[in-house]
Amino acid sequence: MIRLNKTAALPAVGMTGFETPLGEEENAILQTVHRFAREVLRPVGRELDRMTPEQVIAPGSPYWAAVFESAKLGLDPQLIAQFPPEVAVRIESLIGEELGWGDSGLAVSLGAATMPLTMAQSLGNQELIDMCTGKVGCWMNTQPDRGSDAAILYREELSDGGRQPIGNVTAKVGADEIVINGQSSAWVSNGSVAQVALAYMAADYGDGFYGSGEHGAFTNGIGLILPLNLPGISRGKPLDKIGQRSLPQGEIYFDNVRVPKRFAIALKDEYLGNLASTWSFAGTHMCQVFVGVARAAFELALAYCHERKQGGALLIEHQMTQLRVGEMLRRLEMARAIARRSLAFARLSPQSHPYATAQAKVSVTEEAMKIAHEAFQLFGANGTTREFPIEKLFRDVRSALIEDGENYILTSRLGVLASRLYQDGWGRE
Ligand SMILES: Cc1cc2nc3c(=O)[nH]c(=O)nc-3n(C[C@H](O)[C@H](O)[C@H](O)COP(=O)(O)OP(=O)(O)OC[C@H]3O[C@@H](n4cnc5c(N)ncnc54)[C@H](O)[C@@H]3O)c2cc1C
Known part of the structure; x- marks a missing residue:
């Protein structure tokens, strides 16, 4: 059937364009997040854009006010998951779009901040959930010599005879303990401020860094959730860059950092998945x-x-x-x-x-x-x-x-x- 309009009036358009009607809750969430984006993220993002990277992360910087205010929104992913799946997807999309509309650097920072907690919740590991709750997190995957090469899934992604580099931060995995050495790339979002990390790196399980057979060109790996206040962890200078200046980035250094093996979330065989x-x-x-x-x-x-x-x-x-x-x-x-x-x-x-x-x-x-x-x-x-x-x-x-x-x-x-x-x-x- 043709939906008949009486006139060629303007279409029913929303903030997010040619949108089919939003439900009451979707609309309420959209309005709340839009207000936050307009009143907090946009002005704070513009202010941070003019500041030095050191000023951005200093105590009392507006960056921390934005992080604090965002926590008050109460946008818990587990609450959103209670909506019917298709609605939850649209709500997640509306939230992300509004945050980006406010300021992309802060939107990325707020997203990265929740990654260790989201992983801990996905695993249902209460110790890791407690460790990550209320903390600023980061996702540490790339390293100076392992940028595009940090996440290779198939052999065809390497040149003939090429190997995935071991990279610059590695783990030695023992029976009860993991020892980490090296440094991440300077690009880790929240790297200079994060309190916990969802970290991935090459790992030696006692038989070297490389796999065997079909996986001979790939490094073995490990995924961990790390508190970033362990002895031996230090940070690089916060990164100066052209865009997303409100997003703090920087290296994380590891000098013989000892981590209990129970903080590992993915060992050898589960690493790539x-x-x-x-x-x-x-x-x-x-x-x-x-x-x-x-x-x-x-x-x-x-x-x-x-x-x-x-x-x-x-x-x-x-x-x-x-x-x-x-x-x-x-x-x-x-x-x-x-x-x-x-x-x-x-x-x-x-x-x-x-x-x-x-x-x-x-x-x-x-x-x-x-x-x-x-x-x-x-x-x-x-x-x-x-x-x-x-x-x-x-x-x-x-x-x-x-x-x-x-x-x-x-x-x-x-x-x-x-x-x-x-x-x-x-x-x-
Ligand atoms: C704003 C921002 C936020 C980021 N946040 C994070 C984060 O939170 N955590 C994290 O771990 N990392 C983060 N990164 C790092 C990001 O993932 C890497 O920069 C990206 O994967 C590319 O790696 P690279 O910069 O080392 O470039 P390289 O891999 O060195 O690539 C350089 C150039 O070489 C080309 N190239 C590379 N490999 C090949 C190949 N095999 N064949 C042909 N051409 C090739 C590429 O196309 C590219 O043009 C962030 C980066 C930015 C800019």
Whole structure:
């Protein structure tokens, strides 16, 4: 049946675009998180953007106020999980988008902060849950010599004869104790402030770092939840960078750090599956966050086109500008659709996969980059000044093309996955 409208009135549109009607609870959550994004994340994010990395993490910095205020929102994932699955997915997406709309650096920081606790809850390990509750967490996976190589799943991802590097932080696994040495990359989100880490690294179980047979090119690994106040742990200088400056990043150093073996969450045989699960879960947050950034850029440009006059008319009155605005909105709707589909797949599919999550991260961040670029261009020379916030969004989104996996690498891994699926019978029906 055709849904008949009496007039060609404007469509029923919400903050999140061409959205089907939200339920009462969804709407209440959206309004609460939007208020938090508008009143806390956005102003704090802009303030932190102008500060040095040292000032960002100093006691009394607005960064800590944002962390404190976010805890008061009470957005416990376990509460959201009580909604019917499809509703829970939309709520999670709405929350992520609003946080990103407020400030992507803080949105990523708040997401990373919960990762050790989420893992502990997924395992149902009460000791680890207690260790992580109320703490700022991080996800420590990459190292200086193990960036794209930190999370390799299939042999085809290495060149002929190539091996996954051992990396710069390693574990020696004993009967009751694990000893960790080395350093993480400087890119670990929250690395300079985190109190607990969900950490993955190469491990020697007494038979060397490399596996055997089919896994001969891969390092053995271990996943752990670590309190970051253990003797032998220290931090690098907080990282200075072009975008997401509100997100504290920095190295974590390990000097003969002794950890009880019961803090391990994935030993040798479970390592890759656990790492893949974490990645397929966490990457979905990136997608929603950068839809929010894309929306923020679109809204800024739309408003500017209704203020700025050139060629005898407002920018929006020129046909070419209408085309450019339409193109941005089309890309925004597309990014949101991809972000939500991949989130639903990650949460509801019986077998999620990090490359399925990652392909969405690539698409969303590429679209967000195009939108931020076009918005920047619509601002003319004004866009290049620090007086107008579009330049910050442009810088923030640029980092996202590398964050959580570099986009070319993630796309080529999707190709490997397609081939593996084909060999398994998929695509031949
Ligand atoms: C804002 C931000 C937040 C981050 N947060 C975290 C975090 O919380 N935790 C964490 O552990 N890490 C984090 N990272 C690190 C991130 O995951 C890595 O930067 C990313 O995986 C890429 O690694 P790399 O920077 O070492 O680049 P490299 O792997 O050195 O890649 C450099 C270039 O070489 C290309 N390249 C690499 N390998 C190959 C190959 N086999 N074949 C062909 N080309 C190749 C890539 O396409 C890329 O263009 C973060 C990074 C950023 C920017």
